[in-house]
Amino acid sequence: MSARPTAARPRAWLLVVAVVAPACFSDGGYHPQFDTALPTTEPDTSTGAPSTGTTASEPATTTPTTTTGEPPAVCGDGVVDPVSEACDDGNRDDGDACLNTCVAAGCGDGVVWLGVEECDLGAGNHPSAPDTCRPTCTLPACGDGGLYAGPLGPVREIAAGSAPIDGGDDAPRMIGAADDGSFVVVWRVTGFLEKISAQRLDPAGAALGDIVELAQQPLMQLRDPVVAVAPNGDYAVAWESTLETQQAFVRSVAADMPAPEFDLTGMPAGSVSLALDPGAALVAAYLAGGPNQPQQVYLRRFPVFTAPDGPDEQQISQHDVGDATSPTVALHPDGSFLVAWGEPDGTIVYRRFAVDLTAGPRVVTDLVVGGGTNNNATPWTGAAVRPSDGAAIVVGRDRDGHLVLRQFDARDVLQGSVQVDDVDARYVPFVDLASDPWGNLAVVWSACGAPADEQPHCGDLASVSRFRWFRSDLVPHTEAPAEVTTRMGMPRPLSLAVAPTGVAAVSRIEGDNVLVHMSPVQCPP
Structure with a gap:
């Protein structure tokens, strides 16, 4: 098929149009201006030579110009337009320093x-x-702030001898971690000759060295041992004695050599929580009170390895009726810390303290301790301080009965909350919480019964203990918690430590055995 012929262009008429510019047009308001007749290369039919006449029949095929007479910017022409382009390397390659949109490459641009x-x-x-x-x-890659925790491994039994074994049920942390990834676990030997014992563990949970005996007394009621481990592996252990009055004792261990024990408070005290700051100062929070007096939370901080007879305690809670529940010390790497506890009505509160013990305000979390214990145990309060930004993380039950984590920023403003367990329980008497150096969180807890059960404590209910990791943004690391153990009756206390390497260890007493589960680090290939 032949091409459609092009109609001849009335060039003389167009020249008239160019001259009579001021005339009125019925063109919808589009008034082109022709300042100069454009040259044409149409052939002169009379001679066959190119004509030098003018026409406005077609736009020119030359490069468009701006109002300044310069060609407009075109991304990819190799010339950077300072108004519309950050860069222009003259190519369409998206993998170099300049994207094909003439935007400079940068992390986060996809x-x-x-x-x-x-x-x-x-x-x-x-x-x-x-x-x-x-x-x-x-x-x-390991160390970049991500969570590379492996699953909770099989149980390891610590060779603690053949005597009856018990743990603590009034205070958390029968296990602590050192900077090299090793751990120290403590327990109580019951019977005619009662003892408080400690054992070092390597990062895989195997015993390091011999068992260290820290207290021994015939017919003496020893109970509730707790431990704090310094970055270099030295540690301090506290326990309660109920032979005459309830007293709290402490003993430090440096290079596996125990120092003499001493009375922590000089007054009846118990439910001790410990932490060792980077300067080897011991932070101890505990319950104390005189006869017929409410149990208040007290605090001491002193260099336990060099001057255990340091400053006296200070009272940090204040209520006129009822007893507080077991406090928990949560340490920041710079030596500041917070103390969390349950008020007499069960509401969890906390206070921050600077290294010089300057106290912050009392913060009410709107969470409650889990309840459901018998007369011989006090519910714990789980708390941690995120190393990266100083955020306070507290675990407890909300007013609807869910076990949740709540995050408060460094100014103690609530920033987020997440439910720890999708299955609600009647009681959650024991819970512990720890952070890795990047702010990822491990939680371990014991619960019993269903919400509709009416028993006043866990003695006649089915109990379960669980473990779960959460990333630093409070997103659960796994779809469901890992089950540690189940049993009928009162759940056994369990506690948790996370080493700076990211390895977590869960310790508990079952029967007459000291048991440890490890959650190792699994770095990407």
Whole structure:
């Protein structure tokens, strides 16, 4: 088929139009201006030579110009327009320093800058989620703030001898961790000759060295041992004695050599929680009170290895009726800390303290302790301080009965909350919480019964203990918690420590055995 012929153009008429510019047009308001007749290359039919006449029949095929006479900016022409382009390298390659949109490459733009970035998922970059690109545009690797915790491993039994064994049920932390990833676990030997014993464990949970005997007394009621471990592996252990009055004793151990024990308070006290700060100062919080006096929370901080007879205690709770519940010390790496406890009505509160013991305000969390214990146990309060930003994390039951984590920023403003267990229980008497150096959180708890059960404590109910990791943004690391153990009757206390390496250890007493479960680190390949 032949091409459609092009109609001849009335060039002379167009020249008239160009001259009579001021005339009125019925063109909808579009009034083109022709300042100069455009040259044409149409052939002169009379001679066959190109004509030098003018026409306005077609726009010119030359490059458009701006109002300044310069060609407009075009991304990819190799010339940077300072108004509309951050860069222009003259190519359409998206993997170099300049994207094909003439925007400078950068981490978070969703495009991998070859040779500079290992990955880039844009908004999908995440600081702790597994198997994803980090906000620094690097691939996941141990130590980058992500959570690389493996599953809770099988139980390991500590060779504690053949005597009857018991733990503590009034205060948390029968296990602590050192900077090298090792742990120290403590327990109580019952019977005619009662003891408080300690054992070092390597990062896999195997025994290191011999058992250290810290207290021994015939017919003396020893109970509730707790431990705090310094970064270098030295540690301090506290326990209660009820031979005459309830007293709290402490003994430090440096290079596996125990120092003499001493009375922590000089007055009736119990439910002790300990922490050792980077300067080897011991922070001790405990319950104390005189006859017919409410049990208040008291605090001491002193260099336990060099001057155990340091400053006297200070009272940090204040209520006129009823007893507080067991306090928990949560330490920040800079030596500041918080103390959390349950008020007489069960409401969990906390206070922050600077290294010089300057106290912050009392913060009410709107959580409650779990209840459901018998007359010989006090519910624990779980708390941690995030190393990266000083956020306070508290675990407890909300007013609807759910076990939840609540996060408060460094100014103690509530920032988030997440339910720990999808299955509600009648009681959650024991709970412990610890943070790794990057703010990821491990939680362990014991619960009993269903919400509709009416028993006043857990003695006649089925009990279960569970463990779960949460990332630093409070997202659960696994779809469901790991089950530690189940039993009929009162759940046994259990406690938790997370080493700076990221390894977590859960310790508990079952029967006459000291048991430890490890959650190892599993680095990406």
